Amino acid sequence: ALVTTKEMFQKAYEGKYAIGAFNINNMEIIQAITRAAGRLGSPVILQVSKSALKYAGPGYLRRMVEAAIEETGIDVALHLDHGPDLETVKEVIEAGFTSVMFDGSHYDYEINVAKTKEVVDYAHARGVVVEAELGKLAGVEDEVKVSAADATYTDPDQAVDFVKRTGVDSLAVAIGTSHGAYKFKGEAKLDFDRLATITAKLEAAGIHNFPIVLHGASSVDPESVALCNKYGGDIKGAAGVPNEMLRKAASMAVCKINMDTDIRLAMTAAIREVFGEQPAEFDPRKYLGAARDRIEKLVEDKIKNVLGSNTK
Ligand code: G3H
Ligand code: 13P
Ligand code: ZN
Ligand code: NA
Numbered sequence: 001a002l003v004t005t006k007e008m009f010q011k012a013y014e015g016k017y018a019i020g021a022f023n024i025n026n027m028e029i030i031q032a033i034t035r036a037a038g039r040l041g042s043p044v045i046l047q048v049s050k051s052a053l054k055y056a057g058p059g060y061l062r063r064m065v066e067a068a069i070e071e072t073g074i075d076v077a078l079h080l081d082h083g084p085d086l087e088t089v090k091e092v093i094e095a096g097f098t099s100v101m102f103d104g105s106h107y108d109y110e111i112n113v114a115k116t117k118e119v120v121d122y123a124h125a126r127g128v129v130v131e132a133e134l135g136k137l138a139g140v141e142d143e144v145k146v147s148a149a150d151a152t153y154t155d156p157d158q159a160v161d162f163v164k165r166t167g168v169d170s171l172a173v174a175i176g177t178s179h180g181a182y183k184f185k186g187e188a189k190l191d192f193d194r195l196a197t198i199t200a201k202l203e204a205a206g207i208h209n210f211p212i213v214l215h216g217a218s219s220v221d222p223e224s225v226a227l228c229n230k231y232g233g234d235i236k237g238a239a240g241v242p243n244e245m246l247r248k249a250a251s252m253a254v255c256k257i258n259m260d261t262d263i264r265l266a267m268t269a270a271i272r273e274v275f276g277e278q279p280a281e282f283d284p285r286k287y288l289g290a291a292r293d294r295i296e297k298l299v300e301d302k303i304k305n306v307l308g309s310n311t312k
Contacts, residue, residue: 002069004098004129005077008043008312009170009211009255017308018250021045021213022299023081023260025052028288029267030064032295038072040310042303045099045256047081050088058095079131081258089119093128101172105133109158116166124167131256134162135174137216156197160205170211170256173198177216181225181238181261188242192252199253211255218261219243219306221298227269231276235265243306250307257307263295270294 008019022033024046037044048061065078079099080092089100102119104112116132123130135154154173163171176190177183195212202210220240228235246257274287281287303310 001075002066002096002098003043003075003077004127005045005079005211005256006129006169008045008075008077010209011312012250012255012309013209013211013253015308015312016251017312018214018246018254018257019043019045019309020299020302020307021047021079021081021256021258022263023047023049023052023258024061024065025056027064028292029263029295030068032292033263033299034065034068034072034074034076036296036299037303038074040300040303041074042307042309042312043075043077044303044309045077045079047079047101047258048092048097049081049260050084053080053088053092058092058097062096081260083119086115086119086122089123093123093126097128099129099131101131101133103133103172105136105172105174109162113162113165116162116168120167129169131170131172131213132162132166132168133172133174133213133215134159137174137178138176153191153194154198156194156201159198160201160207163202163207163210164205170213172213172215175214177214177241179216179261181218181220181235181240181265183216183218183220183241184239185237188239188245190241190245190249192248195249195252195254210253212253213256213258214246214249214254215258217241217246217249217257218259218265219246220261221265224262224265224269224294228265228272231269231272233268233272246306247308259302262298262302266294266298267291 077099078097082103104115120130136152218240225238270290271287
C-alpha cells in the first residue's frame with residue numbers, strides 16, 4: 001500500500017535496521033526497486049527531487065508507483081526529496097505523495113525553523129509526514145579540517161531545539177556524507193560520535209526513538225564505475241560511503257538511507273556495456289532492460305546485505 005514512513009521508521013528504529021530511500025524518475029527505475037523489494041518482502045521509500053518531478057511529472061510518477069504497488073504488494077512511501085519551498089510541498093501532496101522533505105539547511109537557523117514549521121503544519125493537517133535538514137552536507141572540497149567540519153556538521157543541541165520547535169517527523173543530519181560520486185578524497189570517515197550524541201540528547205529531552213536520515217549515502221560501487229569507464233565513460237576519483245559504515249548507521253538511529261548516485265551508476269554502466277558490446281543494437285528495451293536488471297541487483301544487495309529491511 002501507499003503509506004507514510006511513520007510505521008516503517010518506528011519498526012526500523014526498534015529493529016536496528018534502515019529503510020532504503022531510492023530516487024526515481026522513470027518506469028525502469030521504479031520497477032527495478034519495487035521488484036527487488038517485493039521479492040525480499042521489504043518496505044521502501046521512493047523519492048523524487050524537484051528536478052525529477054519536473055522531468056517525469058507528478059501524475060506519471062504517482063500512477064507508475066501505484067502500478068508498482070499493485071504488482072508487488074509492498075508498502076511504499078512516496079516522498080519529496082529536498083523540497084525547496086511550501087509551493088512544491090503543496091504540489092506533491094496534491095499529487096498524492098505521503099511524505100515530504102523540506103530542505104531549509106542553507107537558511108539561517110531561525111529561518112529554517114520557521115519555514116520547516118510552516119511545512120509541518122501544512123503537511124500534518126493532511127496526514128503527510130515531514131523530514132527536515134539541519135547542518136550542511138559538505139562537498140569533498142570543503143571537507144578538510146575539523147574546524148570546517150564543526151561549522152557544517154549538525155550541532156546536537158541545536159538538533160534537539162529544532163525537533164522540539166518544528167515538530168518534524170525525521171531529521172537529516174550532516175555527519176560527513178555528501179551528495180554525488182566524489183565523497184571522500186582519502187579515507188572515508190563519518191562522525192558516528194556526533195550521531196550518537198544527537199540521539200542521546202533527543203532521548204534526554206524526552207524525544208524517544210526519533211528517526212535520523214542519512215543523505216549522500218551511495219557507496220559508489222567500483223565495479224559500476226569501472227564498467228562505465230571501460231565502455232567510454234570518464235569517471236575519475238569516485239568514492240562513496242563503504243557498506244560497513246551504512247550498516248553501522250542502520251544499527252543506530254538512522255532509519256532512512258538515501259541512494260541516488262548508486263542507481264545512476266548502475267544504470268549507466270549497464271547501458272554503456274550494451275552499447276559497447278552490441279553496437280548494432282538499437283532497441284531501447286535491450287539497454288533499458290539491462291539497466292533495470294542491474295538496478296534490481298543493486299537494490300536487492302542493499303536491502304539484504306546493508307539495510308536489513310527484508311521480511312519487515
Ligand atoms: O540529493 C539530490 C538527489 O540526488 C537528486 O538530484 O536534483 O539531480 O535529481 P537531482
Ligand atoms: P547520493 O548522491 O549519495 O546517492 O545521495 C542521494 C541523496 O541524498 C538524495 O537525497
Ligand atoms: Zn539528499
Ligand atoms: Na536504524
